[in-house]
Amino acid sequence: MSEVITAVRAPAAPAPRSRRGSALRALAWAALLLVLLVLPLYVGPGLLSAGQYVMVGAVGAIGLTLVIGQAGLLSLAHAFFLLVGGTSYAVLAGETEQAGSEYIVGLGLPPLLALVGAVVISALAGLAFAPVAGRLKGIYLGVASLALVFLGFYLGQALPMLTGGAASGRNPEPFSLFGFSFSNEGYLAVLGVPFRQSERLWYLFLAFTVIAFVLARGAVRSRVGRAWRGVRDNEAAAAVMGVNVLRAKAGAFAVSAAYAGLSGVMVTLWLGLLKPDESEFGTYGLNTSIAFLAMAIIGGLGSIAGAVVGALIVYGTPQVLTLFADELGLGDTLAGLSPNVISLYVYGLAVILVVLFEPGGLAAIGRRIAGFATRRLHPDGTAATAPRSAPPGEDRS
Amino acid sequence: MNTFVQLLVNGLGKGAVYALLALGFVVIFKATEVINFAHGSLALIGGYLIAVTVDTLGFPLAALLGVVGAGLAALLIERLLLSRSRFATPDSLALLTIGIDVVVVEDIFRRLGTTVPYLGAPWDARPIQLGGVTLFSTQLVALVVGLVLITAFFLAFRFTNWGIAMRAQAENREAAALMGIRSSRVTATAWLVAGVLAGVAVMFIVTQDFSGTGLSRTTHAIAFAAFPAAIIGGLDSTAGAVVGGVVVGLTQALTEVYVSIPFAKVAVFLVMLIVLVVRPAGLFGTRELSRV
Numbered sequence: 001m002s003e004v005i006t007a008v009r010a011p012a013a014p015a016p017r018s019r020r021g022s023a024l025r026a027l028a029w030a031a032l033l034l035v036l037l038v039l040p041l042y043v044g045p046g047l048l049s050a051g052q053y054v055m056v057g058a059v060g061a062i063g064l065t066l067v068i069g070q071a072g073l074l075s076l077a078h079a080f081f082l083l084v085g086g087t088s089y090a091v092l093a094g095e096t097e098q099a100g101s102e103y104i105v106g107l108g109l110p111p112l113l114a115l116v117g118a119v120v121i122s123a124l125a126g127l128a129f130a131p132v133a134g135r136l137k138g139i140y141l142g143v144a145s146l147a148l149v150f151l152g153f154y155l156g157q158a159l160p161m162l163t164g165g166a167a168s169g170r171n172p173e174p175f176s177l178f179g180f181s182f183s184n185e186g187y188l189a190v191l192g193v194p195f196r197q198s199e200r201l202w203y204l205f206l207a208f209t210v211i212a213f214v215l216a217r218g219a220v221r222s223r224v225g226r227a228w229r230g231v232r233d234n235e236a237a238a239a240v241m242g243v244n245v246l247r248a249k250a251g252a253f254a255v256s257a258a259y260a261g262l263s264g265v266m267v268t269l270w271l272g273l274l275k276p277d278e279s280e281f282g283t284y285g286l287n288t289s290i291a292f293l294a295m296a297i298i299g300g301l302g303s304i305a306g307a308v309v310g311a312l313i314v315y316g317t318p319q320v321l322t323l324f325a326d327e328l329g330l331g332d333t334l335a336g337l338s339p340n341v342i343s344l345y346v347y348g349l350a351v352i353l354v355v356l357f358e359p360g361g362l363a364a365i366g367r368r369i370a371g372f373a374t375r376r377l378h379p380d381g382t383a384a385t386a387p388r389s390a391p392p393g394e395d396r397s
Numbered sequence: 398m399n400t401f402v403q404l405l406v407n408g409l410g411k412g413a414v415y416a417l418l419a420l421g422f423v424v425i426f427k428a429t430e431v432i433n434f435a436h437g438s439l440a441l442i443g444g445y446l447i448a449v450t451v452d453t454l455g456f457p458l459a460a461l462l463g464v465v466g467a468g469l470a471a472l473l474i475e476r477l478l479l480s481r482s483r484f485a486t487p488d489s490l491a492l493l494t495i496g497i498d499v500v501v502v503e504d505i506f507r508r509l510g511t512t513v514p515y516l517g518a519p520w521d522a523r524p525i526q527l528g529g530v531t532l533f534s535t536q537l538v539a540l541v542v543g544l545v546l547i548t549a550f551f552l553a554f555r556f557t558n559w560g561i562a563m564r565a566q567a568e569n570r571e572a573a574a575l576m577g578i579r580s581s582r583v584t585a586t587a588w589l590v591a592g593v594l595a596g597v598a599v600m601f602i603v604t605q606d607f608s609g610t611g612l613s614r615t616t617h618a619i620a621f622a623a624f625p626a627a628i629i630g631g632l633d634s635t636a637g638a639v640v641g642g643v644v645v646g647l648t649q650a651l652t653e654v655y656v657s658i659p660f661a662k663v664a665v666f667l668v669m670l671i672v673l674v675v676r677p678a679g680l681f682g683t684r685e686l687s688r689v
Contacts, residue, residue, distance in 0.1 A: 154662065
């Protein structure tokens with residue numbers, strides 16, 4: 001896989017990074033965050049819910065881009081870890097009860113503790129796969145990780161006391177923090193706008209996404225990230241330089257599983273339901289794994305900001321198309337062209353186009369535009385006085 | 398005991414079909430080192446063509462059309478998309494085939510809508526009793542067709558110019574090209590052959606005794622089970638593909654009855670994991686050595 005993924009990523013264009021440049025960059029990030037923070041005051045629940053779904057994708061895609069793009073380990077098991085995270089949260093936070101025909105188990109822990117527990121359990125599940133991940137390379141590893149998705153499909157049905165069964169599933173406890181519930185409970189208004197579930201969840205998910213983003217960037221820029229890239233580029237060389245290859249691989253898998261686990265908790269909160277799949281193509285099926293892979297590829301493997309944009313395309317398209325189906329004249333079914341189908345065309349084609357024309361994905365296109373703009377701004381070449389070529393694989397979003 | 402023999406026969410019938418699919422994977426992998434994630438959609442294209450034309454053309458012609466169509470689709474994918482990106486590594490091309498798969502599968506099911514067509518195989522008629530063992534004609538035909546095609550493939554691989562060129566290219570791409578082997582032609586025919594094999598396999602997958610469903614998303618999922626078949630045998634071993642196919646077929650047939658039907662789907666992948674942990678390159682695959 002090593003040489004593989006390197007070639008999938010674009011050779012990082014040595015974009016000049018001046019002091020003014022980084023100040024501008026910080027300002028841009030702050031502005032974006034501000035926009036995201038005030039958004040609930042202006043847009044309705046429909047768009048907010050679409051945005052939440054994109055954030056579910058973003059958190060998962062960040063985790064996947066770390067393991068594939070940074071550590072060079074192909075994983076198709078993301079959907080499985082989503083299921084592990086969602087189920088763990090439902091079990092840890094829920095109550096033991098008789099729901100419909102199923103007797104389901106719950107530990108009744110505080111939701112925050114359950115959330116942390118779910119992330120830890122997902123990470124451990126990722127770690128448990130390390131013996132396999134450590135031995136295999138490239139596409140063999142990808143197909144081996146596929147086994148986990150089928151395992152999840154089976155376990156989801158075979159353990160109804162945890163998952164609530166494939167027929168009805170179970171309702172996860174709404175998230176709450178120090179007595180404040182992220183649901184429609186109670187009344188809260190900010191600047192005259194009533195904050196109900198969709199507004200509250202928006203801020204919760206935004207916090208998750210920002211934390212996920214910042215932690216991932218930290219990891220990429222630290223020793224850990226260097227070790228991952230070392231393993232990706234050349235295992236033997238990395239080992240010679242003192243990187244514990246097996247530990248780096250196991251760590252990458254565990255971290256990505258933890259991200260997927262958080263994403264899994266978010267998706268159950270978003271749906272208000274945890275339900276294992278009835279067929280192989282459900283919420284936790286192969287198609288979900290592939291959707292996450294598409295996010296990572298479209299964004300540019302290894303780029304964290306790219307993964308977020310990838311999530312916006314892959315998970316945002318169907319949501320927005322559904323919201324505006326009437327305005328766009330899509331109706332409900334136009335020769336089966338549902339918003340979902342259209343979005344699958346979009347991201348399937350996007351994956352094809354990215355591999356054919358811009359292996360670095362949207363991240364590379366972004367870098368190119370940034371480089372172009374910088375040259376325009378400093379035609380005399382002042383920016384080039386302190387050029388700093390990016391270390392390969394560093395995320396320079 | 399009778400059940401066991403019965404299951405062995407069923408398993409071998411399924412195994413022959415998986416072997417056809419796995420052989421396609423392996424041929425493409427040997428020629429190009431690309432894993433074709435779109436293999437299931439090649440099978441679907443064949444199945445779709447048969448389903449659409451079977452009423453007007455009758456089964457034999459429709460089947461022929463489906464097989465040829467699947468082969469041509471594979472050829473087109475290779476010529477139009479993969480051969481264009483010469484400098485992409487095999488693994489990024491594998492990612493490309495994932496994109497192809499998403500689009501093709503979605504398009505076919507959008508066209509089919511909610512219908513689940515049976516392909517109407519003419520041999521799907523009556524079971525044959527043979528000393529307490531019931532032979533479903535589908536499995537018998539699958540076994541025979543599989544054996545004939547696989548034998549033909551191995552003979553061609555061994556003795557024809559095409560086979561020699563294929564093996565040379567699999568051994569060392571550059572050296573083969575220097576010796577005058579046209580690598581683009583070898584690659585193209587590898588895809589064509591893989592598509593044809595997938596087109597044949599789908600006719601058996603979409604029958605009552607095999608999966609119990611018509612042409613549906615399940616067909617695609619079943620075609621995915623050819624992945625473990627190819628991996629168990631070793632991705633670069635044609636003989637391994639046949640062994641892998643049989644292992645997968647038997648695992649499925651036995652676990653379906655002795656454990657449960659849902660478990661059978663996982664069992665195949667669990668067997669693959671076990672094989673991979675013991676032999677990371679599959680049973681007959683070449684181990685990759687790294688030099689520092």
